[in-house]
Amino acid sequence: LYRTEFAFMVRESFPSEEEQVALYRPILTAFTPRPVVMRTLDIGGDKNLPYFAIAESNPFLGWRGMRFTLDHPDIFLTQVRAMLRANIGLDTLRILFPMITTVEELDEALRLLARAEQELREEGYAVTHPPVGVMIEVPAAVQMADQLASLVDFFSIGTNDLTQYTFAADRTNARVADLADALHPAVLRQIDMVIRAAHTHGKWCGLCGELAGQPEAIPVLLGLGLDEFSMAPAHIPAAKQMISQLTIPVSRRLAQKALTLPDGDAVRAAVRQVVHQ
Ligand code: PEP
Ligand code: MG
Secondary structure, three states: OEEOHHHHHOOOOOOOHHHHHHHHHHHHHHHOOOOEEEEOOOOEOOEOEOOEOOOOOOHHHOOOHHHHHHHOHHHHHHHHHHHHHHOOOOOOEEEEEOOOOOHHHHHHHHHHHHHHHHHHHHOOOOOOOOOEEEEEOOHHHHHOHHHHHOOOOEEEEOHHHHHHHHHOOOOOOHHHOOOOOOOOHHHHHHHHHHHHHHHHOOOEEEEOOHHHHOOOOHHHHHHOOOOEEOOOHHHHHHHHHHHHOOOHHHHHHHHHHHOOOOOHHHHHHHHHHHOOO
């Protein structure tokens, strides 16, 4: 998973289409033939661009991710055009939309993507249509996951944001950090619902919040049927070590139990009964 906003944050102005092609092409090339999930610009909240000030009293409940880019289709179109051009001849690109809250937003994002593809073809570029996914990180999107799943190729659950919105606890506020436990059944039940919705529609479901790299969470996520774990490279060895200890039947039983427990500590205790860490 490539979070494109970081490349935007270290600059002094919005990168042009050409500059973005030059940014994305080497990333896709380096990983070919393996896929790269590129997430469209996810600014707002705690991530601001030095050249585009957004002043809001509740930034995490404000102009973030797709909300911002759908209000600035020029920025979105430039970015997806650059991604599509960078992907020519490789076909390893997957595009991921952040902070999708409603079906209407997804419809609009897909419409803009189709327009970018059409315009590029008319200009003579041999672009292909990449698999498209949405981040599930807002409780409204969890509730509508069945309808969202019918419109995309995959999901990626963003537990960092989903947890803060579930517990109404700002992810940057240390005072409420204990409350925002991503391994709490209140979050796990939503993950369960989202994975089921994806699988019912024959789509795959990944998870790209910090939870995916936590060894104690892996048995539960595997048991809920998660198809893909996206984590910082430093977490990969411990994650592999954990997965190598597990079987699917054991993970499934643990996950079903976790959904019935009262809090995250009880889930961690149940995990410790099954695996050694
Ligand atoms: C998330 O919210 O879990 C996520 C993966 O996105 P970010 O942390 O970049 O908001
Ligand atoms: Mg997020």
